[in-house]
Amino acid sequence: MKEFHCGSLVPGCDWHTRHEEEAEVIRRAAEHMRDAHGETVIRESMVEAIRSRIGQAKNAA
Numbered sequence: 001m002k003e004f005h006c007g008s009l010v011p012g013c014d015w016h017t018r019h020e021e022e023a024e025v026i027r028r029a030a031e032h033m034r035d036a037h038g039e040t041v042i043r044e045s046m047v048e049a050i051r052s053r054i055g056q057a058k059n060a061a
Contacts, residue, residue, distance in 0.1 A: 003057035004029050009049055010037055018057050026050055 002025045006013040015036065017028045029050045033039040039046065 001057040002054050004050060004054045006032060006036075008053040013037075022051070022054055025054055 001018050001020060002022050003018045004016060004025050006015040006029065013036070015032055017025055017032070019025050019028070026047060030042045030047070033042060033046065
């Protein structure tokens with residue numbers, strides 16, 4: 001299970017997501033960046049920043 005915490009990229013944001021597939025975690029994170037943080041264009045550098053902060057979920061059973 002992969003997991004992304006937005007606060008690792010946007011300090012103070014408590015949003016997070018988990019999914020088996022990294023691509024789905026990135027898709028959800030990009031959608032969150034648009035909706036919650038007003039990012040109108042998700043550049044490759046943003047995708048890479050998200051990807052670099054994806055980790056294995058703790059307690060994923």
